Amino acid sequence: MKILLKRLVKMSNIENKTDVILIGAGIMSATLGTILKELMPDANIKVFEKLGKPGEESSNEWNNAGTGHAALCELNYTVEKADGTIDVSKAIKINEQFQVSMQFWSYLVKNNLIQNPHDFITQLPHMSLVQGEENVSFLRKRFEALSMNPLFAGMEFSDDPEKLKEWIPLIMQDRENNEPIAATKIDTGTDVNFGALTRMLFEHLQNRDVEVNYYHQVKNMKRSDDNSWELKVKNLNNGTVELHRAKFVFIGGGGGSLHLLQKSGIKESKQIGGFPVSGIFMVCKNPKIVEQHHAKVYGKAKVGAPPMSVPHLDTRFIDNKKSLLFGPFAGFSPKFLKTGSIFDLITSVKPNNLFTMLAAGAKNLSLTKYLIQQVMLSKEQRMEELREFIPNAKSEDWELIVAGQRVQVIKDTEEGGKGTLQFGTEVITSEDGSIAALLGASPGASTAVNVMLDVITRCFPDHMIEWESKLKEMIPSYGESLMENPELLREVHQSTAQTLELVEKQLVVS
Numbered sequence: 001m002k003i004l005l006k007r008l009v010k011m012s013n014i015e016n017k018t019d020v021i022l023i024g025a026g027i028m029s030a031t032l033g034t035i036l037k038e039l040m041p042d043a044n045i046k047v048f049e050k051l052g053k054p055g056e057e058s059s060n061e062w063n064n065a066g067t068g069h070a071a072l073c074e075l076n077y078t079v080e081k082a083d084g085t086i087d088v089s090k091a092i093k094i095n096e097q098f099q100v101s102m103q104f105w106s107y108l109v110k111n112n113l114i115q116n117p118h119d120f121i122t123q124l125p126h127m128s129l130v131q132g133e134e135n136v137s138f139l140r141k142r143f144e145a146l147s148m149n150p151l152f153a154g155m156e157f158s159d160d161p162e163k164l165k166e167w168i169p170l171i172m173q174d175r176e177n178n179e180p181i182a183a184t185k186i187d188t189g190t191d192v193n194f195g196a197l198t199r200m201l202f203e204h205l206q207n208r209d210v211e212v213n214y215y216h217q218v219k220n221m222k223r224s225d226d227n228s229w230e231l232k233v234k235n236l237n238n239g240t241v242e243l244h245r246a247k248f249v250f251i252g253g254g255g256g257s258l259h260l261l262q263k264s265g266i267k268e269s270k271q272i273g274g275f276p277v278s279g280i281f282m283v284c285k286n287p288k289i290v291e292q293h294h295a296k297v298y299g300k301a302k303v304g305a306p307p308m309s310v311p312h313l314d315t316r317f318i319d320n321k322k323s324l325l326f327g328p329f330a331g332f333s334p335k336f337l338k339t340g341s342i343f344d345l346i347t348s349v350k351p352n353n354l355f356t357m358l359a360a361g362a363k364n365l366s367l368t369k370y371l372i373q374q375v376m377l378s379k380e381q382r383m384e385e386l387r388e389f390i391p392n393a394k395s396e397d398w399e400l401i402v403a404g405q406r407v408q409v410i411k412d413t414e415e416g417g418k419g420t421l422q423f424g425t426e427v428i429t430s431e432d433g434s435i436a437a438l439l440g441a442s443p444g445a446s447t448a449v450n451v452m453l454d455v456i457t458r459c460f461p462d463h464m465i466e467w468e469s470k471l472k473e474m475i476p477s478y479g480e481s482l483m484e485n486p487e488l489l490r491e492v493h494q495s496t497a498q499t500l501e502l503v504e505k506q507l508v509v510s
């Protein structure tokens with residue numbers, strides 16, 4: 001009787017068939033859903049999110065640094081080669097990807113699909129700051145290599161302390177250290193409130209008849225006979241289990257994506273592991289201090305520190321209020337999501353990735369040690385790190401906040417061998433393109449549009465020609481390199497700056 005009942009429930013639920021299911025209501029699902037709705041207005045799209053609102057995990061404004069990563073200030077995107085020259089290829093790639101995001105956001109505002117761009121994006125100078133002769137020489141070479149490129153037009157360099165006092169008074173004040181110091185500055189950087197943007201995109205999707213189900217956790221999935229996907233979803237409001245079917249599934253669960261990808265059983269999910277790195281920031285809301293700083297200032301990562309823990313002091317614009325953010329301090333927690341479980345890491349180890357994970361563990365003992373040391377830091381020790389930026393920072397002005405979890409991908413690669421820790425993002429798709437997952441978190445939300453275009457290209461190859469003109473309408477540089485097309489770059493900068501209400505200075509392009 002019980003079995004028959006179960007089968008009947010299952011049969012009625014199987015009627016829950018749709019074209020697309022997006023798992024997770026973060027910036028990635030928001031972006032993919034929005035692009036797909038523009039390309040296929042009649043598509044039926046459903047979203048399942050285990051929390052009660054969109055953008056509550058890594059995409060939330062307090063869980064990330066809100067840097068519009070365009071490689072304007074992040075020193076880890078420009079590496080010094082053995083011959084002393086600077087490799088700028090990664091910086092160019094990331095900058096181009098950010099321009100794609102800016103164009104898409106601009107399209108959404110221009111077409112009234114979202115409003116009030118100043119609620120999610122603000123222009124803010126991006127700066128790199130270094131100390132010591134060797135670092136100053138590196139920064140000068142980096143500046144020379146980048147400032148020639150139209151993507152980085154407007155970048156300035158100075159090693160004059162008087163100039164730096166104008167640029168970053170809070171950092172230069174009471175600085176006793178007489179070591180050489182230098183900075184670069186570019187006014188066209190941005191602070192992006194990815195939480196606000198995620199919420200705006202979900203509001204837009206719901207207005208376009210996308211069914212967004214909060215408090216619904218995807219528990220399992222399997223392929224059906226007709227090659228669609230059957231998802232087992234727990235309704236956390238009443239504890240019932242629902243079955244939903246879709247032709248295409250996107251796993252946009254952030255840190256939760258690895259477990260879901262493993263449940264899909266696709267062969268592309270094998271030999272992949274994840275290693276969680278948590279982030280802690282210090283926040284200052286004292287207006288007297290906040291008013292003295294107006295930039296995102298990125299330093300150099302400490303020796304042994306992973307690239308995502310490059311220290312930076314940022315002005316943030318959240319809910320129309322300015323604050324300062326310093327960090328991130330890395331840390332270790334076995335959870336894959338802030339709201340995850342302490343068993344996340346251990347349950348992600350499967351027979352197919354056991355050796356990959358063991359190899360990664362053996363290779364990254366120093367990283368593990370570094371993360372444990374970071375967790376153990378007292379507030380006063382963290383203040384000491386902050387004082388390298390603001391020499392007279394006072395403990396009572398700063399409070400600690402726990403940011404999001406970043407699950408770094410571990411996989412076997414040709415260059416790194418078994419169990420190599422990756423610091424970028426990885427799109428994993430099944431051979432037939434019926435399912436895609438996003439793993440990793442860097443450069444992260446800033447490049448969401450480019451990453452989701454990659455998902456679309458890989459999963460909907462037969463539609464790409466038909467969609468090309470719409471894609472060009474949404475992203476005028478689609479399929480082109482802006483670096484090689486300065487005229488288009490100038491147009492794109494002008495129109496995005498105007499639509500996104502960024503100030504005049506954004507228009508400077510050589």
Ligand SMILES: Cc1cc2nc3c(=O)[nH]c(=O)nc-3n(C[C@H](O)[C@H](O)[C@H](O)COP(=O)(O)OP(=O)(O)OC[C@H]3O[C@@H](n4cnc5c(N)ncnc54)[C@H](O)[C@@H]3O)c2cc1C
Binds near residue numbers: 057217253278328
């Ligand atoms: C400390 C830190 C600093 C960062 N700084 C920056 C920055 O300055 N600039 C930048 O561009 N990026 C930054 N990032 C990266 C950026 O935040 C992420 O890349 C981005 O937010 C990821 O978005 P997402 O949609 O993939 O994941 P999330 O925003 O984490 O969303 C995933 C959603 O899926 C839900 N979910 C998970 N599992 C399930 C399930 N089984 N069923 C239903 N729902 C589920 C979760 O509840 C969550 O809401 C930073 C990240 C961190 C942690």
